[in-house]
Amino acid sequence: INEIVAVNDGSLEDKDGDNNSAWVEIYNTSSDPIDLKGHYATDDADNPTKFLLPKLTIPGESYGILFLSGKDFSSIFDQEVHASFSFGTNDDYFAIIAPDGSTLVDVLEGIENRLGMSYGRVSPDGDGGTLFEKQTPQEPNEKPIAGVVADTKFSVDRGFFTEPIQVEITTATEGARILYTTSGRPPSEGSIFTGPIEHV
16 A cells, blocks of 8 residues: 545546545555455455455556545446545545455555645555655655654543543654643643543
């Protein structure tokens, strides 16, 4: 999985003429063609067999595109394949699963979704991911953005509570410091999250 775009800025148009469908780019690092027919694509770790790929042949050292539009069709002539699910700004996980329905072939987690940008790997065989300034379908990723921290996630959603709660705050960005406040004022450098916050 080389690059993924949840908010298409018109960088890639499908055969229906839509240029706002989400898409994922898969790079074949080998010199031989690969056929992903029978593999699965998913945006849900708890549902690894969400979409069965009807076909997706990628030439050696080349790119293949899977649209994540929810249209669920494939074209006989141009290999265009659309997953039965759409990928949106709240989605942060995408994986390719082997035909056995459980073996993880590749995954991107902690995906950031921003208009006009893409999320992917600095090199096709690299680990992890980062944001890129522009969307580059079927081309190498370029212009990685340094210093962008992934969004924070809270273990307890907002709401009204009658009992004290403990809240964990996490981010997928390794080494990031999370500053917090419970008063509504801007957090200070002294308010660094180090463990669960008990709020009464």
